[in-house]
Amino acid sequence: MPTSSSPYTAFATLLASSGHPVSPAELHGLLLGRSCAGAGFDLDAWLVDAAELLGGAPQDNVRQALIGLQEMVKGELCGDDVTVVLLLPSDEAPLAERAAAIGQWCQGFLGGFGLTARDSALSAEAMEVLQDLSAIAQVQNALEESEDGENDYMEVMEYLRVAPLLLFSECAKPVAAAAKPSLH
Numbered sequence: 001m002p003t004s005s006s007p008y009t010a011f012a013t014l015l016a017s018s019g020h021p022v023s024p025a026e027l028h029g030l031l032l033g034r035s036c037a038g039a040g041f042d043l044d045a046w047l048v049d050a051a052e053l054l055g056g057a058p059q060d061n062v063r064q065a066l067i068g069l070q071e072m073v074k075g076e077l078c079g080d081d082v083t084v085v086l087l088l089p090s091d092e093a094p095l096a097e098r099a100a101a102i103g104q105w106c107q108g109f110l111g112g113f114g115l116t117a118r119d120s121a122l123s124a125e126a127m128e129v130l131q132d133l134s135a136i137a138q139v140q141n142a143l144e145e146s147e148d149g150e151n152d153y154m155e156v157m158e159y160l161r162v163a164p165l166l167l168f169s170e171c172a173k174p175v176a177a178a179a180k181p182s183l184h
Contacts, residue, residue, distance in 0.1 A: 006090040011065060018062045020054045025101040027053060028087035029108025031073050036167040037116035041074045077168050084161050095145050095153060102156060106137035126170050129163045
């Protein structure tokens with residue numbers, strides 16, 4: 001067992017010690033899903049959605065962790081280095097635990113996206129991504145401890161690092177200001 005605590009483990013410990021039986025993966029998925037659907041980064045709205053998943057208002061230490069999580073996601077989605085780091089168990093964790101966390105992450109993402117999505121139609125590609133996430137959410141028990149299982153897990157991880165970016169670029173990109181008519 002590793003001596004250093006991964007961010008996932010530290011967050012899971014914080015949530016459990018605060019009486020919130022929610023996985024960090026599901027919380028991160030919820031935040032990323034709502035952000036990709038166009039919720040923006042209003043802190044109060046995020047804390048309301050998180051409190052609903054947590055089953056009540058978070059204590060100050062959990063609240064601070066949620067604020068930090070949102071800042072991280074905002075930086076990832078809006079920064080120059082567009083990359084998404086998933087809040088999941090470390091590679092040392094058993095495959096079954098990592099697969100279950102991916103399922104929880106996908107459920108959280110779909111829930112957050114569904115809470116926030118506007119009525120505008122999505123592209124076929126965006127719909128396919130959402131269907132893929134729904135299918136991945138069900139994969140929890142399908143991965144076996146084997147080299148093939150590890151390879152499948154890594155492929156799913158790579159997909160999950162890219163899929164939110166497509167949805168964010170389609171659904172959450174800022175609306176361009178309308179061009180002002182020129183007066184001639």
